[in-house]
Amino acid sequence: MPNSIELDDFEKVIMSSALARGKVEYSDVSGQIDLLLKEKSLNMPSWEKFNQAIAKLKRNELLDEKNRPNPVRLLDLPNEFLQSAIYKTHKRIEELERDLERVGREKSDLQSQIYTLEREKNKLIDSLNSLSPPPKRIRQDLLERGIDNYLGYDLAAKLSPTTKSDLEDAMKCLKCGIATPAAMISLRAAEDVVRKYYERKFDEKSGRTGLKEILDKLMERSDVDKILMDYLHYIRSKRNEAEHPEKIFRQEEAEEMFIMVTSAIKEIYSQA
Numbered sequence: 001m002p003n004s005i006e007l008d009d010f011e012k013v014i015m016s017s018a019l020a021r022g023k024v025e026y027s028d029v030s031g032q033i034d035l036l037l038k039e040k041s042l043n044m045p046s047w048e049k050f051n052q053a054i055a056k057l058k059r060n061e062l063l064d065e066k067n068r069p070n071p072v073r074l075l076d077l078p079n080e081f082l083q084s085a086i087y088k089t090h091k092r093i094e095e096l097e098r099d100l101e102r103v104g105r106e107k108s109d110l111q112s113q114i115y116t117l118e119r120e121k122n123k124l125i126d127s128l129n130s131l132s133p134p135p136k137r138i139r140q141d142l143l144e145r146g147i148d149n150y151l152g153y154d155l156a157a158k159l160s161p162t163t164k165s166d167l168e169d170a171m172k173c174l175k176c177g178i179a180t181p182a183a184m185i186s187l188r189a190a191e192d193v194v195r196k197y198y199e200r201k202f203d204e205k206s207g208r209t210g211l212k213e214i215l216d217k218l219m220e221r222s223d224v225d226k227i228l229m230d231y232l233h234y235i236r237s238k239r240n241e242a243e244h245p246e247k248i249f250r251q252e253e254a255e256e257m258f259i260m261v262t263s264a265i266k267e268i269y270s271q272a
Helices: 009-021 026-039 046-059 079-131 140-145 147-151 161-175 179-202 211-219 226-242 251-271
Strands: none
Touching: 009 026, 009 046, 009 079, 026 046, 140 147, 140 161, 147 161, 147 251, 161 179, 161 251, 179 211, 179 226, 179 251, 211 226, 226 251
16 A cells, blocks of 8 residues: 555664665764764664664565665555655656766866876987987897806806996997997907907907908908808908998897897807
8 A cells, every 4th residue: 555654863864865875884873873873862872773763664575675666666655755766766866967977077187187187208218319319120128138147157257357348338329329339339249359359369469460360361261260260351351341331220230230249159159
């Protein structure tokens, strides 16, 4: 029979909140329940009264297991309560719609900020890349770790201080996109290694002997790998190119030169 369910003050608070919010939680009504308990001089925790009221509302099938209103049973509530609940629900919808509009504006503003920041970030990346092009052949992290890590500590320890310093400087230049100095320093390091190789093979100082003559003498030895010597002659020809004032190396060329030089160093010390 319509309008047959009467609610006490606690149940009205809970049902009003459930209708306004679509679901009732203790935190939504705890303050109101506390006030009612004080007004009625009832000495019990508000959460206990909440649970009692919830249990009764569920027995009357006004709330489901998730504390949501059961629309089938709502018409059995008093008309004045329903009218009040409808008003509260309407007000809640208006609040939520305003919140939605505000969130929409905030979302739009945030998206605009994100797009602006993305554009600025891309501009900065482009600027940095123009000043310092990213490595193309050698991983950035390898350049940052230094020559000891790149060649291995055992091999790096065999290099002269000059060679090691030159290779370190070449890596710094490559990391910063300074290609021509990187290539020229790499080639200088290669010459120093070749001279040290000559001195070990002939047990004499290379002195002012030209690099081509050093390579030719090494080529005559039976204990020197001829493929390695062809490789070193190629590096020498690149060194001659680098000495021309108009020669400019691109980043990829400089990295390739560094790889060739370090590969030659590895091969020389594997045969020494």
